[in-house]
Amino acid sequence: MSSQQHPFVTDDSKVLTETRDARLAGQDDRFNSRLREAFGSTPFILTKFDKFMNWVRGSSMFMLQFGIACCSIEMMHTYAVKHDLDRFAAGVPRASPRQADVIIIPGTIVSKFAPRMKRVYDQMPEPKFVIGMGSCTISGGPFQEGYNVIKGAEEVIPIDIHIPGCPPRPEALVYGVAKLQERIANGESSPVVVKPYELEQFGDLERDEIVEQLAEDIDTDDLVMRYNWGDSP
Amino acid sequence: MSLEEQLPETVAEGQSADELAELLGDLVIDRDDHVNAPGFVIRPDTVQDALRRLRDDAGFDHLSCVTAQEYEDRYESIYHLKKYNDPTQEANVIVPADKEHPVSQSAEPVFRTADWHEREAYDLIGIDYEEHPDLRRILLPDTWQGHPLSMDYDQDQPQIVSLREHANPLQEDQRSDSDSDTMFLNIGPHHPATHGVLHVKATLDGEQVADVESDIGYLHRCEEQMCQTKTYRHQIMPYPDRWDYISAGLLNEWAYARAAEDLNDIEVPEYAQIIRTMGAELCRMAAHFLALGTFALDVYGDFTAIFMYAVRDREEVQNILEDLTGQRLMFNYFRLGGVVWDLPEPREEFFEMTRDYLDRLPEHLEEYHDLVTGNEILQMRTIDTGILPPEVAKSYGATGPVARGSGIDYDLRRDDPYGYYDELDWDVIVKDGCDNYSRLLVRMLEVEQSAKIVEQCIDLLEDWPEDERNIQSNVPRTLRPDDDKEIYRAVEGAKGELGIYMRADGTEKPARFKIRSPCFSNLQTLPEMSNGEFVPDMIAALGSLDIVLGEVDR
CATH class of the missing domain: 3.40.50.12280 (Rossmann fold)
Known part of the structure; x- marks a missing residue:
């Protein structure tokens, strides 16, 4: 960016003209931000992907x-x-x-x-x-x-x-x-410590009392979630 | 029962308890009066007969609530009846059912609202209602085993919940029958327009809604069980805040406070009543602002200016409430017999801050009217859509702005006065448009009335003599109401009649705690309002009902 501060221009036609002129003349400084100045002359930065x-x-x-x-x-x-x-x-x-x-x-x-x-x-x-x-x-x-x-x-x-x-x-x-x-x-993640309730097919559940009771209501390929309340914290 | 002499004197203005007993004649097999109303015990196969007589011959046209519970030796359903003209006239119809095979006649043919209430009773308690059109679980998943509020329920038994939704609506088998051209449209439970976790199953005929079924229970977090396992004195009070959580906390707390105070004969000092009234109306304003903001969201689309303006106003109200109670949302400010602490010091600053806000409010409301009610697009969307005729609203037990938008002049603050409302100057807003627009308008005008009430409360509080600022009456540390004392009391919440039924069993915890949620009854009217309308009108109708799922599912 040039060191010279431009006053705020309100005249539309003037803005258009200036922008066009800048582009035609190759002096467009729109992308030359202060960040660029901070990086110095090199267009590259070095970091891990x-x-x-x-x-x-x-x-x-x-x-x-x-x-x-x-x-x-x-x-x-x-x-x-x-x-x-x-x-x-x-x-x-x-x-x-x-x-x-x-x-x-x-x-x-x-x-x-x-x-x-x-x-x-x-x-x-x-x-x-x-x-x-x-x-x-x-x-x-x-x-x-x-x-x-x-x-x-x-x-x-x-x-x-x-x-x-x-x-x-x-x-x-x-x-x-x-x-x-x-x-x-920082690339950190939280460890998962709880065994979650999963969505699984009804047919894959271990057959016990409650599964037998529901066998008529639920198809074997329906997705279900089984809650073992007794084991909850 | 010994409570007969305590019957509310207002019953005498309509029919006395004995006159009602005479009307019911040989249907009455016993009497079991509650603190609030006479109770007539009838046989389980005469429910419709009894309710029809009370409705048609005695004018009890409002089935406020259905409470079911299990005793050691029987099941029981209680039908809490009221009159829309005068809600202080109440009657209870008590229906005992067999312990082994609890079967009771359904009240649905007499009062449409009994549909959902009885489904809930079946779901949670396990009473079987004969002649009910569609008796299945409503709050818990279809595959649930057992009835959790019944006595022999084992909370640790495993449960299996299935996931059958998310079928492709365009699939052949989603059509209602093979040569029909209707289509199934699944809305929710995760959807921006359903105000939470409501699941709406809509059947479309072309662009029009042919049928709508609301599937609720995605936020059923056992509020009644929680209250039944807590003590009256302090432990229950935090829970009401979480029923209707749209900043309406103090209104909900008042519902519990009113019922528990009447159950235990606790007086509340006048000064505390004024603080309660002021706080409750501030909550109502905040709740209505959110209703307005989300309604605009439903009708106009994404986070528009109106939503932001509404949140801005809510922030200001919440600041006032935070100064008063110490919390933004979950106030826990009421105590049985008063409020927990006095206004914040310095008081002048609090008054000034509140007055400042009230002074700015008319300008804000003007802005809303320009943006919302005066807007032609919104008018086209809302006027004459979502029609809810008054008779239909009554049969569903609709209350609050939904009823008042249908021309039903029913507001418990005036009709069944509590707190300080009957000493103040304010009006009940009633609009008879019966459409989405008039429900919206009622809420916006109610904000003005609430502001009026708050202003008067502030004047009163400012002039209150310093040595008479009594914020709490003397309440025993432990409350143990008499065994078998029962009460049903309601207040005007932000969404309508919020009632609490409690049965004491001589211990410090209620044996049964039932919440009559206004949203639960109001939501039942959705099919009436949206059948035959376009899908966006159904969304607008849902928005104008202003439901909050925490209160629907409890």
Whole structure:
């Protein structure tokens, strides 16, 4: 960029003319940013490809528009004015899982919803990241003792970042997203420690009392999720 | 029962309990009066007969709630009846059923709303309703084993849930029959327009909706079980915040507080009532703003300006509520007998902040009316679509803005006064358009009325003498209401009549805790409003119902 500061031009015709002249004369300095100046005269930078990709992934995250329960209200507030998650390169909620990299799980997961959530997660392209928002995704939260409540989202899909709170404030969610970006940029991943409930074909289940009872209602090739509540934490 | 002399005096204005008993004649086999209303015990095969007589001859046209429960020796369904004209007139029809084979006649032919309520009772308790058109599970998956709120349920038994959705709607076998040209369209449970995890199965005939079936239960997180395992005094109060979680926490807390206070004969100081009224109306404003924002989202598309404006207003209300309660969303601010603490110090600052907001509000509302209600596109989308005639709304037990948008003048704040509402000057908003537009309009005008109430509360609080600021009455540390004392009490939540039924068993925890959710009843009207309309109108109708799935599924 030239050292000379140009005054802001409001006259449209003048802008057009100047731009055209600059391009014709080959003096177009649109791409000569300050960043370029910082790199010096060489047009090359030297980095590892993986590192570069991780930096890119962390710097441009598409979130899945995914609302479950109370936390989704705070999540909407985080996307909207005042907190504006978009400022942190993570604010474009996508309605389709095919276009999303990050899924925020904002709420309690119950037995009827877990297979659907698993399916939505499976539909997201790799690499994908999961943010567990709120106590319910950690342990079931205030509903942990419920007969229908999954004791934490980690029993269904792997979670990268847990954000505690009931519900977490928008600031906490922003902090969690920033933390996740940092981890992605550093190429870190979270170990999966819980054996998850899987979607499997009914015919593949070990035949015991409950399977026998349901044998007439469910086809052998139907996908099912089996909950062993007794083994839950 | 010994509670007979405590019967609400208002019953006398309509029919006395004895007159009702006379009307029911030999159908009544026993009496079991509750704190709020007389209860008539009838045989399980005379349910329709009894309800029809009460509806047609005594004017009980509002089946508010159906509660089912299991005793040591029997099952029981309670039909809580009210009148739309005067909700203080209540009657309960109590239907015991056999312990071994719990069978009871369905009330669905008399009140359409009994459809879902009885399905829920079947699902959770296990009572079999004869003549019910479609008795299957509603909240739990079809393959669930056992009835979780019945006595012999083993919570640790494994369960298997199947995933049968996601079939290709264009496949041949998705057509309703081979020579029909209807198409099956699956919406949800993960969909931006369903306001959470609602699953709508729509059958389309060309562009038009031929049939809609809502599949709920994707957020059934056992709220009733949670409350039944917690103590009255402190442990239940955090849960109401999470039923209707659109910032309507204080309204929900009030539903529990009102029922529990009446059950335990607790007085609430006047000063605390004013704080409660102010907080509750702030919550109503926040809830209606979100209803407006998401409705605009449904009708206009992606995160538009209106949604952002609505969130901006919510943020301001939430700031006020945070100063008051210490929390943005889950307030846990009410206590039995009052509120947990007084207004924040310095009080002047709090009053000024709230007044500032109320001063800005008319300008904001003007802006909304320019953007939304005055907008020709929105008018074309919403006027005369999603028609819900008043008689239909009543038969489904619709309440709140949904009922008031259909010309039903029903608001518990005025008709069954509690808190400080009857001392204040405000109006009930009723529109008789019966369409999506009038439901939207009712909410927007209610924001103005709420602001009016808040303003009056602030004036009162500011002038309140310093030594009379009593925020809580004396409440025993442990509450143990008498055995077999039963109560049903409702308040006007953001979405409509939010009622709580509780049965005490002499311990410090309720033996049965039933939540009457306004959204649950309101959502039942969706097929009535959308059959014959286009798909986008169905989405608009769903948006105008303003459901919140936490409250539908509980």
